[in-house]
Amino acid sequence: MKMTPALLVIGGLMVFWASVSVAIILPSATMDEKPSDIWEPWSQKVKRGNDIYVRNGCSYCHSQFIRIMDWDGDAHRIAQAGDYYSYQPIILGTERAGPDLSQDGGLHPDEWHIAHFVNPRYTRPYSLMPSWAFFSPEEIDALTAFVQSRTGRDADERMREQLKWSRQAVEAYRAGPDANIRWIHSRVAEPWRAMPNPYTADADALKRGERIYQLDCINCHGPTGDVEVLRGPPAARARGKGAARARPRRRA
């Protein structure tokens, strides 16, 4: 075979476009998803959040599909094609330097996300995420709304539950220590309340518990766990100073 200009140009284009017809045109013609059971349309705020997510490259570290082999805390159900119906753009991602976010909605309170966006190490000391403290409070709110919308209807259900219980917990806290303890106990089933703690509260165990607390809890709940209003970035926001101005804190 001799390579002539005509063969090169016409042949090259024919083979290439034949491939396009298999890899692009055929899927376009046959992939016809219906919305899945958890699917719901995006609100304006969620759409805005996705826009911020896309433009700032969140997808380079966070994927948006759960695979059959995933065990992560957010892995509730295996992704279906219909989960993505009509979302535009929806970026699946190819890398995980952070958790998959496709089913993250409702797993944390809004305040947690706001604190996490302003200074990721505040809520997650090992996190590699950049601080997004330069975003306006409106942008952080939209981003939070987007993450809270992930898993569609299931996430809405989780958000409803979360709000219900946090409201009761705050009320109980405000009623004073005795009422608070009574409320906490009332949430534990009767047979369990009578059971002794098999984990002996000796000095070593307490030390271990203290370390876990200091690593994962202290920033929001205070040194002894008696803080009602969240401290740090969310608190600053609650006081109306704006999340953007809350300075990221270094990990202790």
Added chain:
Amino acid sequence: MLAFTKKTNSASRAWLVAGAFWFAVGTTYGMFSAIHLMAPDLFGATPGLVFGRTRPIHVNTVIFGFASSVLWGCTLYAVPALLRTRLWSERTGWLSMFFWNATVLSGPITFSMGYSQGREYAEYIWIFDCSLVVSLLLMILNLVMTIVNRREKLLYVTVWYAMGTALWMAGVYPIGNVMWQVPSGALPGLLDSVFLWFYGHNLVGLLLTPLATGVAYFVVPRVTGTPLYSHTLSLLGFWGLVLLYSHIGGHHILQAPIPNWLKTVSIVDSMGMIIPVFIVLFNLWMTARGRFGSLWNDIGARWILTGLIWYIFTCTQGPLQSLPILQKITHFSNWTIGHAHIAVLGFSGFIAIGGLWYVLPLVTGRQLYSRKLASLQYGLALLGITGFFVVLTIAGLLQGTAWYHGQIVYEVLPYITPYMISRAMLGVLIVMSAYIGLYNVLMTIWKGRPLMDGTNGRTHR
């Protein structure tokens, strides 16, 4: 006006200088990204330096700015040389260089301000997508007219790859960037990912690979002074590439809910890629048989030889990686990042730099300013990329195995810290190599001694 844009080989030279410049910029942004993964609070909350914005600048600048620019520069010299003619229009070459680089320049500017389409490798905003397509159309015109005006009847394999790249990319780029959807540049739903990864993989498959292969086919026989081993094999390699490579994008989203038949096609054709890749390698190997010393001694051909060795690694690892049994561990982890680096820097980047050192004296009429610096650059880049491959592969296996056995992503982060630190340190070597290369290019143009004889630049060592 602008008489310098009419000088013979001036377009090629412009592409080469632009490529050397973007190598420095692109790796610098890679360095920012690497530092971020090591010490995420170092830059504070600086909008232009957050990972989500530096990474696309790094990736797009090294693909479009560095590797493809340098390879286009070499190609624009090689094609007329092989056709015993001149480039049809130097001005058109300059114009396509201008439009291409306008797109590349838009990366650091728009991404750092948060204007990006966000789809991996397809981030350039719409107007700059248009600019890149204009550049490709001008390139097609220039190549076609150069072929029409040729004085050598036979079309050598480098010419096929050059022509093919321009024709294919003019299709791949608008499709992959979904350019008819303004401004999102994306389709609704899952189908978008099919378009995106058709495009993403073809950037390597139908842009970097054919250009790099073409440059290797150009330089290797000229340096060894031997004829090409087999015309038939070069034909098989060429047609095999466009037939198989264009189908395999699906392996990037193999674990996502795309249609099963599409997954099957992408895996089968990924494995099939071994055939054209090894045909090309075998053909070049047999061409250079017994004369590897001459490849090693020519500073340009040395980079190309090394690039071809990385090609073996990349294109053995690539097909295997498409297999679900391997991907269940490696996907989403740093393993893939290691693979991407040996593909873009190890294979096409090394061949681009080799082509640069080989072609630069020919298009400037000056001897290489410093062979020692080019040699140092080689050592730094080789050490850097080899280290990258090792470190990122280990980190990836660690992450993948931990995840597979139930550890969550967050818990595994502290375990990869040492690898992220080593990667950043190795990155310093690559960044140094980029700046040394840029210095050497500029000094060759300003201070290089004139080439005395017409020995195709082979005496510049």
